[in-house]
Amino acid sequence: MSLSPDEVRRIAHLARLSVADDEVAANANDLSNILDLVDRMNAVDTSGVTPMAHPQNATQRLRPDVVTEPDQRERYQRLAPAVERGLYLVPRVVE
Amino acid sequence: MQWETVIGLEIHAQLATNSKIFSGASTRFGNEPNRQACPVDLGLPGVLPVLNEGAVAMAVRLGLGIGADIAGRSVFARKNYFYPDLPKGYQISQYEIPVVGTGQLEIALDDGTVKTIGVTRAHLEEDAGKSLHEDFHGMTGIDLNRAGTPLLEIVSEPDMRSPAEAVAYAKKIRTLVRYLGICDGNMQEGSLRVDANVSIRPAGSQEFGTRAEIKNVNSFRFLEKALNFEIERQREILEDGGTVQQETRLYDANADETRSMRTKEEANDYRYFPDPDLLPLEVDQAFIESVRVELPELPDEKRDRFISEYGLPVYDANVLTASRELADYYEATVAAAGGAPKVGANWVMSELGGVLNAQGLDISDSPVSAQALGGLIQRIQDQTISGKIAKQVFEAMVAGEGDADGVIEAKGLKQITDTGEIERMIDEVVDANPGQVEQYRAGKDKVLGWFVGQVMKASRGKANPEQVNQLLRQKLDA
Known part of the structure; x- marks a missing residue:
């Protein structure tokens, strides 16, 4: 299976990654190699095998419904580039 | 198309x-x-x-x-x-x-x-x-x-x-x-x-x-x-x-x-x-x-029970089970009234519903408790007051003037069921209106309704209308 340069650009856009034009061909080649490996795995007969959702054959531990996190807003907001009236400020989102 | x-x-x-x-x-x-x-x-x-x-x-x-x-x-x-x-x-x-x-x-x-x-x-x-x-x-x-x-x-x-x-x-x-x-x-x-x-x-x-x-x-x-x-x-x-x-x-x-x-x-x-x-x-x-053992009675189950247990029409049962709080209020009202489930349904849906609507309140903020409303319904059922006077009592209860018995006492609204007192009022009305008496005796049955109205007016709404009706007939037919 081989990915086209346009598909590489689209995937990069969805993941918000910037890919320079001279990198597209190499990326297409690398990603295609990965997909080839997936194709080879797909060829293995797995009928009758339940797919796993996680590599560890374990189940989710649950947490009691209790509030354990105190308000540490000031501490967390020291990490942020811009805050105002308790809000984190980000570049304007245009809908 | x-x-x-x-x-x-x-x-x-x-x-x-x-x-x-x-x-x-x-x-x-x-x-x-x-x-x-x-x-x-x-x-x-x-x-x-x-x-x-x-x-x-x-x-x-x-x-x-x-x-x-x-x-x-x-x-x-x-x-x-x-x-x-x-x-x-x-x-x-x-x-x-x-x-x-x-x-x-x-x-x-x-x-x-x-x-x-x-x-x-x-x-x-x-x-x-x-x-x-x-x-x-x-x-x-x-x-x-x-x-x-x-x-x-x-x-x-x-x-x-x-x-x-x-x-x-x-x-x-x-x-x-x-x-x-x-x-x-x-x-x-x-x-x-x-x-x-x-x-x-x-x-x-x-x-x-x-x-x-x-x-x-x-x-x-x-x-x-x-x-x-x-x-x-x-x-x-x-x-x-x-x-x-x-x-x-x-x-x-x-x-x-x-x-x-x-x-x-x-x-x-x-x-x-x-x-x-x-x-x-x-x-x-x-x-x-x-989780299942903790489940409350669900809306459809409650509605069906209201129909079978209280004999309510489907419409009433649907309205009263729209929220758990309203359903609980209704059941507490019926319990306090000691019965009369349909009367209770009418009061909760119409009179109380109207007040809550007008004041923009939830049933949980009702100015009249289920206990108090049940107490009022009890007084209607035992004929202490008529349904009409009850609305007056209810208004006073909404305004925070006390429970039904307190309001009835304070405003002197107790229904007059004393036959002697009602007969006295009937005598006065009949004596003052010989023309209408003539009409009635001439076969104009509708005049009876007019007489009932006059006596109720004289009693300021407190006479028991059924008693008035009965005693008037006795008097006029005599």
Whole structure:
């Protein structure tokens, strides 16, 4: 299976990654190699095998419904580039 | 051409847990921005989600409430998209294997018929934060208090055929989640959010038309208006030979119209995949049973019991079981009155309902307690007062002038049942109106009603009307 340069650009856009034009061909080649490996795995007969959702054959531990996190807003907001009236400020989102 | 409307609803219910679905931060509504946003909610590197057992139990409650299969094993997935109120760059949701499978709900339509609406699934997911676009020097403000609040997304089958059916279904879901105690159902605050998928097709067609998804509807009234607008919009497009675009549209209540938001991205653009930070959720039979034994009486069961136990008409039973609080109030009223369930139903629905409506109050804020209303009904039943005087007493009770007995005593409203006293008033009226007596004796029966009115007036409404009627006849026929 081989990915086209346009598909590489689209995937990069969805993941918000910037890919320079001279990198597209190499990326297409690398990603295609990965997909080839997936194709080879797909060829293995797995009928009758339940797919796993996680590599560890374990189940989710649950947490009691209790509030354990105190308000540490000031501490967390020291990490942020811009805050105002308790809000984190980000570049304007245009809908 | 005749068109048929097809509607399916996606209802997001914020679950009434204390803490968030994957973190120990509080879910309380209305705190200052970001005071309930911990590192997990902020999407800081290195944090891990841990699933809240309370949220799982509430999802199971809903599942049992709609007769659905509960998945023994369900999986959390990442739904990838970029928006600053979703700091991780993905929403943790359930995709291929949701915790609640196929179920159904009955809705009562205005013509009295009952229709079953299929529920496709219900899955657990986390809510996003809020973006505030106004007044930050060209920046957007982000409040992540809501980020990570547990949501149960309840997806219906495309089974509704009119806006009225869609509203009935949405109301029924709201009633159910409130009975189950898993969501407060407050649409204004966004605790219950309804998105509608709507399309139209030629009547008789088996294929679905292209649908639009309507968002931003925060009341049942707006849901109905938004659907009506959208159906009309699609009909005009199709009748002009055009095609409906599959898209998301926002309802604008001020303009009463829907507007295109963005073309819906292809579903696979979300690139769902199992979240490696979370193991599969296992819900065993013992857990399901522990939830089942805690289930309250559900709305349909309560309605049926009100019909059989209190002999109420279906309409009354539906109105009185619309919320658990109202149903509890009604039952407490009947208990306090020592019976008279139909009289109690009338008082709760009409007199009390009118007062609550006028004052914009909830039943839980009623100015008259169920005990007090029951006490008033008792005085009607034992004929201390007439139904008409009772309304006067009730008004005084609403105004905070005391209980029924206190008001009756203070205002001297006790019904006059003393035969001697009533006869004295009858004598006065009869003696003062010889002309009408002549008419009555000449066979004009209607005059009797006039006499009853005069005597009631003389007693200032306090005489027992039946007694007056009977004694008048005796006097005039003598």
